Amino acid sequence: MPGQSAGRHVGLVTPTTVRLFTPDDPLRLARGGRLDQVDVAYETYGQLTAAKDNAVLVCHALTGNAHAAGFHPGAAKPGWWDHLIGPGKAIDTDRFFVVCPNLLGGCQGTTGPGSLDPATGRTYGLDFPLLDMADFVAVHRRLMAHLGLTRLLAAVGGSLGGMQVLEWSLSHPEDLANAVIVAASSRLTAENIAFSAVAREAILRDPGFHDGHYAEAGLTPESGLSIARMMAHITYLSGEALSAKFGRAAQQVGQQAGFGVDFAVESYLRHQGEVFSDRFDALSYLYLSRVMDYFDPFARPQATAAIAAARPGVLVIAFTTDWRFDRRHSLRIVARLHGAGVPVTYRCVPSASGHDSFLLPIPRYTDTVGAFLDRAWEVIRA
Amino acid sequence: MTADPSAAGPAPDGARLPDESRPADGRLSPDGSQAPDLSRPPDGARPTDRLRRDLALLGSLIPPGARVLDLGCGHGSLLRHLQAERGCVVQGVEIDDQSVLTAIRRGVPVIELDIDHELNNFDDQAYDVVVLSKTVQAVRRPAEVLRQMARIAPRSIVSMPNFAHWRNGLRLLAGHAPVSKDLPYAWHDSPNVHFGSLADLEELFAGLGLKVERCIPLDPAGRRARCPLGLRNWLASAALYELSGPPATAALARPTPAA
Numbered sequence: 157m158p159g160q161s162a163g164r165h166v167g168l169v170t171p172t173t174v175r176l177f178t179p180d181d182p183l184r185l186a187r188g189g190r191l192d193q194v195d196v197a198y199e200t201y202g203q204l205t206a207a208k209d210n211a212v213l214v215c216h217a218l219t220g221n222a223h224a225a226g227f228h229p230g231a232a233k234p235g236w237w238d239h240l241i242g243p244g245k246a247i248d249t250d251r252f253f254v255v256c257p258n259l260l261g262g263c264q265g266t267t268g269p270g271s272l273d274p275a276t277g278r279t280y281g282l283d284f285p286l287l288d289m290a291d292f293v294a295v296h297r298r299l300m301a302h303l304g305l306t307r308l309l310a311a312v313g314g315s316l317g318g319m320q321v322l323e324w325s326l327s328h329p330e331d332l333a334n335a336v337i338v339a340a341s342s343r344l345t346a347e348n349i350a351f352s353a354v355a356r357e358a359i360l361r362d363p364g365f366h367d368g369h370y371a372e373a374g375l376t377p378e379s380g381l382s383i384a385r386m387m388a389h390i391t392y393l394s395g396e397a398l399s400a401k402f403g404r405a406a407q408q409v410g411q412q413a414g415f416g417v418d419f420a421v422e423s424y425l426r427h428q429g430e431v432f433s434d435r436f437d438a439l440s441y442l443y444l445s446r447v448m449d450y451f452d453p454f455a456r457p458q459a460t461a462a463i464a465a466a467r468p469g470v471l472v473i474a475f476t477t478d479w480r481f482d483r484r485h486s487l488r489i490v491a492r493l494h495g496a497g498v499p500v501t502y503r504c505v506p507s508a509s510g511h512d513s514f515l516l517p518i519p520r521y522t523d524t525v526g527a528f529l530d531r532a533w534e535v536i537r538a
Numbered sequence: 539m540t541a542d543p544s545a546a547g548p549a550p551d552g553a554r555l556p557d558e559s560r561p562a563d564g565r566l567s568p569d570g571s572q573a574p575d576l577s578r579p580p581d582g583a584r585p586t587d588r589l590r591r592d593l594a595l596l597g598s599l600i601p602p603g604a605r606v607l608d609l610g611c612g613h614g615s616l617l618r619h620l621q622a623e624r625g626c627v628v629q630g631v632e633i634d635d636q637s638v639l640t641a642i643r644r645g646v647p648v649i650e651l652d653i654d655h656e657l658n659n660f661d662d663q664a665y666d667v668v669v670l671s672k673t674v675q676a677v678r679r680p681a682e683v684l685r686q687m688a689r690i691a692p693r694s695i696v697s698m699p700n701f702a703h704w705r706n707g708l709r710l711l712a713g714h715a716p717v718s719k720d721l722p723y724a725w726h727d728s729p730n731v732h733f734g735s736l737a738d739l740e741e742l743f744a745g746l747g748l749k750v751e752r753c754i755p756l757d758p759a760g761r762r763a764r765c766p767l768g769l770r771n772w773l774a775s776a777a778l779y780e781l782s783g784p785p786a787t788a789a790l791a792r793p794t795p796a797a
Contacts, residue, residue: 259652469647487659497605497662499629499647503638520635527643535645 164243166201166537169226176298181182188370189285195264198257202249214256215313215320221264224256248524263437281368289323310334314514329466338473341485341512354382381438394477394510460496474504480511592760605667611671614646657686665691694781702735719758747784754778
């Protein structure tokens with residue numbers, strides 16, 4: 157509850173769900189196909205000004221959700237970006253109206269492959285159409301319209317969230333005065349795709365996957381999903397962070413060597429996998445990670461024409477020990493935008509925590525986002 | 539080499555203010571102690587900071603609307619001035635944490651990179667002008683940086699404090715390393731790693747095939763020095779150079795910046 161940890165919070169929050177697409181007005185997907193019904197769960201913090209010029213939209217990462225800040229009733233832990241979003245914080249809810257939706261294809265309130273297909277009454281499973289980064293943006297834009305917003309002061313996101321912001325700023329830069337792209341990529345490397353591939357294989361080969369209709373069969377591919385998570389989790393940390401946290405410590409002193417959970421790091425990973433398979437849907441994992449694999453927006457013809465004309469403010473942040481999307485991924489975004497004549501602000505923030513740094517309260521990182529948004533606020537108030 | 543025709547021009551006679559950009563001292567970047575308050579400002583206008591004299595003079599050399607890259611941009615004062623007053627499309631490069639933060643807060647786009655090793659992230663001829671203001675003496679490999687600058691833009695503007703200024707010579711004769719307005723650091727505490735004269739710098743330009751289009755000797759206050767151009771190596775405290783060329787830049791190896 158508020159007051160349990162240091163700093164001020166946005167207080168109690170509750171998610172809202174809205175139907176943004178209907179059979180009369182379906183969502184037509186970038187890779188073909190359509191969805192006749194799309195519901196979106198979202199949370200908002202802060203107040204929208206009369207001029208509606210202070211909206212900041214937060215895009216979450218692969219396994220995130222709409223609960224970015226504040227506390228749900230009875231919850232002990234705040235939202236996943238609570239150190240960044242709140243009164244007096246970098247994304248200052250005393251000044252900004254913050255919106256955080258669960259993304260399309262997710263499993264935490266927004267329509268995804270685990271939702272019921274209104275046409276069949278069954279879960280979509282693998283009949284859910286393949287998604288594209290542009291589809292996430294299309295749904296975010298519809299949410300903006302629903303909220304009466306014509307332009308955002310900023311879109312902000314980390315990892316897959318940052319990739320959504322990049323897509324948005326390339327395809328519809330007129331929507332955004334500013335874009336904040338943290339620990340993201342404009343094109344996954346073979347190594348990135350390889351890790352994703354193994355994660356998906358673990359899910360698809362789990363007998364509990366049941367061709368994607370596990371829910372109806374009363375099954376879950378929990379073993380595959382937790383293995384996927386365990387492996388992905390390693391890529392989110394750094395060797396340095398793992399050594400510092402666990403070293404080679406034994407899980408239990410005096411334990412006999414075997415194939416159990418002998419080392420502390422094994423116990424940690426197993427726990428991460430188990431917790432994750434309880435809260436996340438395997439189908440969403442497949443669909444969302446696949447979107448990342450295919451994302452390559454600068455390969456499109458005239459990719460930077462729109463952003464070069466609109467020239468929103470762009471902030472790109474990388475972290476020194478991030479090897480999931482190392483700084484070269486961020487520098488590629490910078491170089492491409494830069495080559496198109498778009499001024500960019502870029503920082504590589506020292507951190508020992510790897511890719512997960514974007515979720516952590518690192519002062520140089522939060523101060524940078526804060527300074528960038530302070531300036532954005534000053535411009536609209538001038 | 540010609541004397542500067544615009545020297546009598548628009549350099550404003552601004553008094554030094556605490557939140558000026560780079561200190562007039564030739565340090566790579568400020569230490570942050572002079573950074574403006576980054577806490578939430580009150581709504582409304584912030585005080586307009588006035589530009590340091592040498593930066594105003596430097597700015598007057600840059601054509602309106604130009605694309606400008608400033609290496610070691612400090613708090614971004616020059617770029618902010620060029621943005622607001624001359625309609626330039628600007629980009630800063632800086633590596634000092636507080637300076638980067640201050641530039642961001644002021645709305646100057648800044649890329650946090652090491653000038654010595656990471657200029658290959660910029661495309662060939664991506665800018666009209668690239669600026670290296672009182673920084674060349676503090677980078678590790680000035681020749682390489684100057685070469686990169688010529689690759690990035692057809693025009694470079696470089697300024698450097700003059701180690702051979704007569705006052706510095708007197709200090710040396712008196713048995714001590716020079717300390718002056720342009721070289722304000724004690725020998726053991728200086729970010730400057732190269733101590734060259736204007737003549738030395740001009741030799742380096744020539745060796746790199748860089749043509750000096752304009753040279754403006756500066757006095758310790760950052761104004762155009764009132765000395766014969768031929769005596770600048772003894773009488774100027776620092777100097778500003780506008781450079782062009784060399785034409786054959788394609789030969790420079792430029793590693794792919796990103797994955």
